[in-house]
Amino acid sequence: MNENRxxxxxxxxxxxxxGDGDEQVSLRExxxxxxxxxxxxxxxxxxxxxxxxxxxxxxxxxxxxVAFSWLLAQFDxxxxxxxxxxxxxxxxxxxxxIYNFPQVSKAxxxxxxxxxxxxxxxxxxxxxxxxxxxxxxxxxxxNREKAVEYxxxxxxxxxxxxxxxPVCVKDERVSFxxxxxxxxxxxxxxxxxxxxxxKCATVxxxxxxxxxxxxVRLGQQKQALLYHRRGYPLISSNKNFxxxxxxxxxxxxxxxxxxNAVRLVEKHYVWTETNRDVLCRFRFFRAAWFLFEMLAEAPxxxxxxxxxxxxxxxxxxxxxxxxxxxxxxxxxxxxADEIARRFDERNETxxxxxxxxxxxxxxxxxAPFPLADVE
Amino acid sequence: MDFRFQVNLGxxxxxLSNHTYSSPDVYIRExxxxxxxxxxxxxxxxxxxxxEIKIELSSQDSEASSFLLFRDNGIGLTEDEIHLFLxxxxxxxxxxxxxxxxxxxxxxxxxxxxxxxxxxxxxxxxTRSAKDSSKxxxxxxxxxxxxxxxxxxxxxxxxxxxxxxxxxxxxDYFVAQTVYRLARHYGxxxxxxxxxxxxxxxxxxxxxxxxxxxxxxxxxYERYLYLEYGRxxxxxxxxxxxxxxxxxxxxxxxxxxxxxxxxLATRKTHRVYLKNMLxxxxxxxxxxxxxxxxxxxxxxxxxxxxxxxxxxYEDEKLAATREALGQQLRQxxxxxAEQNPQRLQKLIRLHLLSIKALAVDDEAFFRIFVxxxxxxxxxxxxxxxEYMKNNEVVxxxxxxxxxxxxxxxxxxxxxxxxxxxxxxxxxxIQKLPDIFRNVRLAIVDSHSLTHSFEYxxxxxxxxxxxxxxxxxQVLEPFKCTAEIRAFSPGELPALYNASSEAQLRRxxxxxxxxxxxxxxxxxxxxxxGLDQDAFAxxxxxxxxxxxxxxxxxxxxxxLRLSIQMLYVQAILLSHRPLNAKEMAVLNDxxxxxxxxxxxxxxxxxx
Numbered sequence: 001m002n003e004n005r006x007x008x009x010x011x012x013x014x015x016x017x018x019g020d021g022d023e024q025v026s027l028r029e030x031x032x033x034x035x036x037x038x039x040x041x042x043x044x045x046x047x048x049x050x051x052x053x054x055x056x057x058x059x060x061x062x063x064x065x066v067a068f069s070w071l072l073a074q075f076d077x078x079x080x081x082x083x084x085x086x087x088x089x090x091x092x093x094x095x096x097x098i099y100n101f102p103q104v105s106k107a108x109x110x111x112x113x114x115x116x117x118x119x120x121x122x123x124x125x126x127x128x129x130x131x132x133x134x135x136x137x138x139x140x141x142x143n144r145e146k147a148v149e150y151x152x153x154x155x156x157x158x159x160x161x162x163x164x165x166p167v168c169v170k171d172e173r174v175s176f177x178x179x180x181x182x183x184x185x186x187x188x189x190x191x192x193x194x195x196x197x198x199k200c201a202t203v204x205x206x207x208x209x210x211x212x213x214x215x216v217r218l219g220q221q222k223q224a225l226l227y228h229r230r231g232y233p234l235i236s237s238n239k240n241f242x243x244x245x246x247x248x249x250x251x252x253x254x255x256x257x258x259x260n261a262v263r264l265v266e267k268h269y270v271w272t273e274t275n276r277d278v279l280c281r282f283r284f285f286r287a288a289w290f291l292f293e294m295l296a297e298a299p300x301x302x303x304x305x306x307x308x309x310x311x312x313x314x315x316x317x318x319x320x321x322x323x324x325x326x327x328x329x330x331x332x333x334x335x336a337d338e339i340a341r342r343f344d345e346r347n348e349t350x351x352x353x354x355x356x357x358x359x360x361x362x363x364x365x366x367a368p369f370p371l372a373d374v375e
Numbered sequence: 376m377d378f379r380f381q382v383n384l385g386x387x388x389x390x391l392s393n394h395t396y397s398s399p400d401v402y403i404r405e406x407x408x409x410x411x412x413x414x415x416x417x418x419x420x421x422x423x424x425x426x427e428i429k430i431e432l433s434s435q436d437s438e439a440s441s442f443l444l445f446r447d448n449g450i451g452l453t454e455d456e457i458h459l460f461l462x463x464x465x466x467x468x469x470x471x472x473x474x475x476x477x478x479x480x481x482x483x484x485x486x487x488x489x490x491x492x493x494x495x496x497x498x499x500x501x502t503r504s505a506k507d508s509s510k511x512x513x514x515x516x517x518x519x520x521x522x523x524x525x526x527x528x529x530x531x532x533x534x535x536x537x538x539x540x541x542x543x544x545x546x547d548y549f550v551a552q553t554v555y556r557l558a559r560h561y562g563x564x565x566x567x568x569x570x571x572x573x574x575x576x577x578x579x580x581x582x583x584x585x586x587x588x589x590x591x592x593x594x595x596y597e598r599y600l601y602l603e604y605g606r607x608x609x610x611x612x613x614x615x616x617x618x619x620x621x622x623x624x625x626x627x628x629x630x631x632x633x634x635x636x637x638x639l640a641t642r643k644t645h646r647v648y649l650k651n652m653l654x655x656x657x658x659x660x661x662x663x664x665x666x667x668x669x670x671x672x673x674x675x676x677x678x679x680x681x682x683x684x685x686x687x688y689e690d691e692k693l694a695a696t697r698e699a700l701g702q703q704l705r706q707x708x709x710x711x712a713e714q715n716p717q718r719l720q721k722l723i724r725l726h727l728l729s730i731k732a733l734a735v736d737d738e739a740f741f742r743i744f745v746x747x748x749x750x751x752x753x754x755x756x757x758x759x760x761e762y763m764k765n766n767e768v769v770x771x772x773x774x775x776x777x778x779x780x781x782x783x784x785x786x787x788x789x790x791x792x793x794x795x796x797x798x799x800x801x802x803x804i805q806k807l808p809d810i811f812r813n814v815r816l817a818i819v820d821s822h823s824l825t826h827s828f829e830y831x832x833x834x835x836x837x838x839x840x841x842x843x844x845x846x847x848q849v850l851e852p853f854k855c856t857a858e859i860r861a862f863s864p865g866e867l868p869a870l871y872n873a874s875s876e877a878q879l880r881r882x883x884x885x886x887x888x889x890x891x892x893x894x895x896x897x898x899x900x901x902x903x904g905l906d907q908d909a910f911a912x913x914x915x916x917x918x919x920x921x922x923x924x925x926x927x928x929x930x931x932x933x934l935r936l937s938i939q940m941l942y943v944q945a946i947l948l949s950h951r952p953l954n955a956k957e958m959a960v961l962n963d964x965x966x967x968x969x970x971x972x973x974x975x976x977x978x979x980x981x
Binding site for chain 1: 773905
């Protein structure tokens with residue numbers, strides 16, 4: 001019994017040192033397995049709590065969901081035994097990713113938010129956090145009016161124990177400005193987040209990625225590439241950021257830094273095989289499609305000249321490493337199409353299909369700027 | 376003449392002591408900074424001038440009445456300048472706490488001086504400018520917001536003297552050892568003498584120059600000097616040192632290689648001087664992310680500090696400096712590989728993660744280190760080149776659960792499998808084809824490894840087909856399929872494998888046993904999005920005598936019971952906890968067997 005506990009703790013200690021990512025997920029998964037073998041409920045609960053965190057920040061949302069449902073069930077079955085704030089905080093994470101799974105029905109997602117809402121109030125918290133997620137959800141379905149309404153409702157409420165960290169709050173305002181079409185305001189709001197003083201587990205990682213396209217729209221390619229330089233290293237080793245990689249990929253494509261863009265595909269394609277977050281995959285497939293579409297049109301690129309180092313698990317894997325950009329474009333497009341169809345079917349909109357249809361129009365923003373000229 | 380500050384001085388003092396700087400310690404830093412600035416300014420007018428700073432501590436009978444004299448022979452202030460700096464103080468108060476960044480000499484002087492109110496209720500400044508035949512002026516500022524200004528009769532040497540009276544409650548900052556330590560801490564690298572005097576006499580605060588400022592002739596002595604310096608600075612016996620220099624940022628210093636793996640929290644913080652004054656001991660961002668195996672002491676003359684003066688502003692210059700310093704660390708490791716393989720081995724043992732992180736981002740580096748980096752396999756630790764010598768295909772698994780499962784199978788098949796669950800391992804292995812043209816890679820899992828087991832002959836397959844059909848029926852509710860092969864060791868009746876997707880589906884099934892209906896339905900929906908063919912596998916061993924028997928058993932009830940028991944046993948052997956359904960199978964099965972055994976042996980029939 002004690003030996004089991006020690007093994008669990010040893011794995012958890014190692015997992016802390018590993019930092020966010022696959023290794024941490026793997027170590028904590030082992031810890032959960034061992035804790036389950038030991039059968040001590042406290043330890044099983046604790047191991048799963050940290051496992052959920054690792055999964056959420058390490059790109060394993062589906063594992064997080066399964067472990068979280070276990071936690072919530074135990075929490076409800078054992079009143080007073082486990083920390084209420086801690087379970088609600090995790091609930092927020094789950095609510096924040098649940099709609100990325102197209103197999104989960106719309107009704108159930110709303111029901112989940114209602115449940116979180118009720119539990120938050122019962123625990124004495126306000127609804128700020130819930131409104132934050134209602135905003136994100138409506139934004140996700142492209143229900144703009146409601147999204148704005150919820151964002152404003154959120155901003156009217158005071159901070160409480162369940163609201164996000166101050167850094168995330170600022171980042172949310174940056175995203176909202178972009179969403180509202182106010183790119184320059186977003187840049188202004190992002191300033192304190194980018195000067196190095198304010199950070200958390202995902203900011204300024206995602207802030208940089210968010211600002212890339214707005215900067216291109218404002219004609220500030222150089223600044224965008226500079227943010228790429230700074231922001232990319234923050235996300236390059238954690239598959240949780242697969243969707244943000246897509247933002248960088250689009251920037252490099254639009255500025256015609258093709259070989260850098262191809263490098264990103266080479267390096268991160270493999271994440272689409274292990275990250276089951278469908279939205280993340282969609283965004284990466286879309287960006288890769290856009291890249292190869294542009295390459296296919298580029299006069300210098302032919303079937304012979306495009307050399308790509310893709311892993312052998314890639315369905316079109318070619319041992320010679322030569323790929324036809326037209327084929328690659330259509331493969332990535334097919335993947336994105338399939339996901340778009342599934343999302344739209346569930347969401348009862350045509351938002352995703354439309355997003356894809358509008359993607360080629362991004363070409364209008366193309367403006368070559370060599371990355372090498374950005375110090 | 377007596378005046379009153381136009382601003383609420385109490386508010387500023389509170390701001391300074393609570394919000395801008397980390398501790399009252401910094402009053403020494405600010406006094407030193409003021410002295411340095413004054414000396415630099417005077418050198419600009421008189422290049423031959425030799426700057427010096429004198430600190431004198433006079434303790435009376437009790438520490439409460441002790442006072443501190445701080446004298447520099449810098450440029451000094453004229454009466455006009457004093458009025459200007461007072462105006463700056465007024466300006467200062469209008470800004471918020473975090474932007475208290477002095478922009479000019481007088482601004483810095485004023486703010487630096489104000490920090491002294493944190494330890495003293497009265498500040499006396501006696502100063503005479505070196506600029507012209509100006510007068511000696513005395514300024515007395517008090518924490519209550521009043522100050523006086525007068526011209527003194529006697530002339531002093533040009534420069535500035537600051538006199539502080541220990542404030543009650545701040546006695547700790549007027550102890551000789553503390554003052555000396557702080558002066559050395561912040562000003563240890565300053566290129567002109569700082570003298571400290573107390574009742575025991577006078578000593579030089581910064582007698583030694585840092586090792587990178589010395590011309591070294593003897594490499595053994597150089598090593599000794601550097602490592603001694605590291606020990607004196609951090610109280611650590613470092614493993615090695617790497618001198619650092621960057622033209623961008625005008626940086627020089629040394630990186631000490633840690634003799635242990637640093638914890639995540641202490642990684643990447645360095646002791647950094649700005650223009651020879653200590654900026655911070657916790658500076659981040661100076662080195663590339665992978666370089667967490669060193670701790671640096673550096674002086675930078677051309678990087679921009681942040682407002683709180685505790686790290687650098689993240690700009691292009693800092694990025695270029697980081698790149699240059701990173702190159703030097705990279706060169707050091709490569710140099711070890713070429714010149715001192717033994718020390719390299721030790722370095723790898725200590726800082727494997729750091730080196731792998733670099734190899735992932737740098738193909739040329741990986742090309743060299745592929746010969747050195749150890750990987751864990753089911754047959755012990757080896758490098759990738761060693762592995763490739765004996766294996767045509769590089770087989771690896773990407774998570775610990777799979778490694779645990781495959782290790783026991785692979786060993787019995789004499790297959791060597793790499794555990795690539797650790798950070799960077801899988802990424803590095805995937806890069807092998809970039810370096811070795813013909814290498815073949817395979818991600819394996821326990822499932823795919825069973826393909827290497829021996830198949831049954833057609834006749835044997837015929838003989839067990841009925842058994843297999845029933846086995847698949849029995850296992851279906853557990854999302855498990857049955858296989859049969861012949862493999863070693865013969866004592867093992869069956870092997871349970873689950874790919875990570877099958878494992879996730881199993882977790883879903885197990886979790887559903889305790890959740891309410893809402894979550895159970897949600898989990899079903901999630902499961903619906905996974906690969907519906909992702910089943911676990913129970914692989915029976917045809918070499919096992921019991922399996923051989925069961926496979927020919929005619930009694931279907933007994934057969935089903937046996938299959939269930941082998942399934943549960945295989946799960947237990949794979950060190951997985953049983954879920955409620957499996958537990959029920961185990962209990963019912965055991966009782967069933969006892970009942971059956973009793974009937975068979977004793978013939979009890981009621």
